[in-house]
Amino acid sequence: xxxxxxxxxxxxxxxxxxxxxxxxxxxxxSNYYLFWYKQPPSRQMILVIRQxxxxxxxxxxxxxxxxxxxxxxxxxxxxxxSQLGDTAMYFCAFMIQGAQKLVFGQGTRLTINP
Amino acid sequence: GAGVSQSPSxxxxxxxxxxxxxxxxxxxxxxxxxxxxxxxxxxxFLIYFQGNSAPDKSGLPSDRFSAExxxxxxSTLTIQRTQQEDSAVYLCASSLxxxxxxxxxxxxxxxxxxxxxx
Numbered sequence: 001x002x003x004x005x006x007x008x009x010x011x012x013x014x015x016x017x018x019x020x021x022x023x024x025x026x027x028x029x030s031n032y033y034l035f036w037y038k039q040p041p042s043r044q045m046i047l048v049i050r051q052x053x054x055x056x057x058x059x060x061x062x063x064x065x066x067x068x069x070x071x072x073x074x075x076x077x078x079x080x081x082s083q084l085g086d087t088a089m090y091f092c093a094f095m096i097q098g099a100q101k102l103v104f105g106q107g108t109r110l111t112i113n114p
Numbered sequence: 115g116a117g118v119s120q121s122p123s124x125x126x127x128x129x130x131x132x133x134x135x136x137x138x139x140x141x142x143x144x145x146x147x148x149x150x151x152x153x154x155x156x157x158x159f160l161i162y163f164q165g166n167s168a169p170d171k172s173g174l175p176s177d178r179f180s181a182e183x184x185x186x187x188x189s190t191l192t193i194q195r196t197q198q199e200d201s202a203v204y205l206c207a208s209s210l211x212x213x214x215x216x217x218x219x220x221x222x223x224x225x226x227x228x229x230x231x232x
Contacts (some may be wrong), residue, residue: 035220037223042225043203043205043225043226043228044223044224044225044226045205045207045223046223047220047221047222050220091157100145100147100162100164100170101147101159101162101170101173102147102149102157102159102221103159104156104157105156106156107156107157
């Protein structure tokens with residue numbers, strides 16, 4: 001069975017700082033996708049970034065980037081120049097290609113302080 | 115365009131009653147998913163629909179849970195004889211199925227329905 005582990009239940013940084021959220025996963029599959037979702041208090045799960053396992057290049061979306069280490073099964077999210085609106089729960093998720101279902105980590109509650 | 119919508123936003127019910135939760139996927143998305151988010155279990159997959167194929171029900175926790183998808187669009191998740199442990203946020207997501215029938219595309223989520231069973 002696939003598992004996703006987020007070892008940081010909570011994190012807190014000052015506005016404009018850079019923060020890195022950790023995620024590790026366990027699978028014997030070689031073709032899969034990794035995602036970071038953000039869930040603000042409104043409950044809406046919002047996609048932050050996705051990475052295909054076959055791509056060596058790390059995905060980047062504006063202030064958000066990932067450090068994908070396939071051999072180590074690690075998928076961390078870096079948020080640069082953090083903003084108050086980044087305050088939310090962040091979930092790391094994994095999906096085997098063709099399996100249709102997402103497996104989520106337990107989440108990291110991130111607070112950006114003014 | 116419109117995103118995934120879910121209704122009701124909040125539902126409070128008494129133990130033993132049946133409830134129905136509704137999901138409207140993004141127009142054109144043929145794949146639809148239900149997940150449950152609870153304090154003790156985190157986010158769990160419940161069921162997946164793709165077109166006219168038989169749904170993947172492998173995540174449903176008991177036979178009190180069922181779901182249907184009419185006309186390949188709107189889906190209803192039904193929980194019969196609700197129990198207090200059913201209290202959770204129920205999230206619906208949809209995605210665009212790419213060639214070969216595999217949903218390799220991103221899942222887009224609705225705002226969820228918070229169910230409270232008293």
